[in-house]
Amino acid sequence: MARLQILELPEVFVGAASETPFVLVIDQWEPPPYPGEDGPHPYEGIAEKIGARAVLVFEETVEIPANDTTAYLESVAGCGATGPNFASPIAGRVEVRQPCPYCGDRQMIPRSQFTEHMARVHPEEDSPGA
Template sequence: MARIQILELPTIYRDEGPDETPFVLVIDQVEDIESVHAFLADPPGLKDQLGARAILVFDERVEIPANETPVDPNGYPLKIRVEGDFETFHQQVQDEIRKAEAEILDRRQAALDGQRLAQERTGIAHTGQIFIQTPQGPQPGKVVGSDTERSPEK
């Protein structure tokens, strides 16, 4: 008895408009190929009406691997169960979290070091004390105004 199968061709992806998965209609195990050719020719444009790129007819059995259903040793369809390796996934996520946290701490420490260096360069120590160089020598001072003007303390 003749079989009808569909052989999917590679999908055509388009930037605009719908994607298309072209296919070929495969008819195999045909006993009388001439009658099938006559049937296919009867309605003109059958291939186009079906949307197939081609219709292939064979008198022998043709196996299309994508259409095969795997079977177990008893001949029943094989059921495949896929389970994720969540322990490995969990470990990968934890490693990424630790790396991100370390990077944040490194950046935070670099920012604090930068602030500390900037304060030391401008004379501001952690105590808030600054010294201003005067002709009489270094004198304690303070930061005044938003533009950090310096004036000696009296």
């Protein structure tokens, strides 16, 4: 049975818009036992209908490296991870910030320093959600 694969081409920018062109790759295709001599190919016109740049049809197997996820799946399966890794070097280094409602430029103040910021910069205001 034939396989369908997508080969993404480099992104194209047209003005402010962008698009990712692609090629449809059909491999493991088995031609009919008695092809018609004057009839069209079964995949003729498909590229225009689906918006592909081209359709490539092969009787043999064609592997597209961008579609190969086995290395990723093996690395995930091999690490034994079942959820987030809280022992990671970046764990605990994420800083939550909140905007100061009284600063004109809505500065993002670290939550751990928000009360001190309010007392130092805006002593006349009540500290909302500190």
